[in-house]
Amino acid sequence: MTEADAPLRPPLLTLAGVARTYGNGTVALAGVDATIRQGDFVSLVGPSGCGKSTLLRIVAGLIGPSAGDVHWHTTDGSRPADIGFVFQDATLMPWASVLDNVFLPLKLRGIARDKARPQLMEALERVGLADFANAYPRELSGGMKMRVSLARALVTQPPVLLMDEPFAALDEFTREKLDDDLLALWRSQRWTVIFVTHSIYESVYLSERVLVMGARPGRILGEVAIGAPHPRGPAFRRSHDYVDHCAAVSAALREGVAP
């Protein structure tokens, strides 16, 4: 799967003039237009408070836009039922073990725990927490909690994955490993991923397209296409291509800050 075939993919989601004003008068988003195609890996990069989380919540249908249109190109025009969401905080149930936390999406679908067990263990293995299945969230480090939350989002194998700075709290080493794991999954499962991050480097390394956002009011400043082919590895991180793309995203971000 490469950038070359991207324009051929059918559209999945179209945002047209999506705006959001919160009850206290904060204009979090003013007129966002974007198209996400099936199988895309798109990153949203922008300074804190520019409305990245807000946009992701609107896409997930957790809050509505105050203006504009969120259109899914599904048969009935509504959001696909099977969608994975990783919150900015781990958002685990403190009263449930790691295993039960990961089990939640399946439990809510009425699947029995015993039947789900292999699937649960596989999800935990993927994030390197198989040994902690019976631990409780408070017994885990911040990064481990975040990985549990990731395992929970992946356990249903959702075709659409929305991630809000999932690795921001992790150390560089773990983060790069999970970045690679995520990319491998995306390539093999042909998921659509919308990935929010603070990190220019991470966005360039992961995505096919980076949507650069600016604040006050939140809007999309521009788009940087990352043409490098997948799979990407350590070699890509050292390539001129990579550095150039990072410079391009960085320049787009600065545009939003300049008066």
Added chain:
Amino acid sequence: MNGEDKGLPRAMRVVVPVLVGIVFLGMWEAFVRLGNVPPFVLPAPSLIWTSLVLNFDSLMGSLWVTLRVTLAAFLLAIVGGIGLAILFSQSRRIEMALFPYAVVLQVTPVVAIAPLVLIWVGYDRVELAVLILAWMVAFFPILSNTTLGLRSADHNLRDLFRLYGASRWQVLAELQLPSAMPYILAGMKISGGLALIGAVVAEFVAGSGTGTGLAWRIVEAGYRLDIPRMFAALFLLSGLGIAIFFSLSWVEHLLLRRWHESAVRREF
């Protein structure tokens, strides 16, 4: 870290209060004996013990009556309080309509409505009247704590449940009730004690010779100036209150120790 460091303070938690109790009773005994205090003013602990043994059957019977009423009122308060709180959590409108009346129940002193309830229920069914009054006192803390607890579920988790298409019932059972658990247990600890107080107060008000609980034993001993027996009943009552409190603390510990900040033991 060696084992003694951890073990010692735990044993001390039992030993120290017991020692304090023994010293206190010893001083009391000495004070009464050396000061020649008459038993109808302040009986010595040994005399209270003797009275307890002598009146063992009647006191135990009364203890059982009080315990029975208290527990029944407490259980009904739990069922009613949690049930109504769940109803409130499902419909803001019902909560708006009914909550003020739940408050009325709470702010009206038991002593003030006890006579009324007794008349309605009938003096031939004092135990039922006492039960109703004790329930009224015990009910509100559970209702208000559960209501607060059901509302306090993490909003991101709520969103997650919505995202996965959870039903109302699933949100209640899997998210709201577990989130509310610490609040419910805190409410139960308050209500357990209140149920006992309610039962005793109600019986005092009813106390016209038909009551058979510990409160009535105290009234009766007072009429007869049998102060050692009065103290014996009083001790049983305190013991019952302490037992209720510690059983509930224990239940709370069992249910919360793995996850809630209030119950987990911190390591330094």
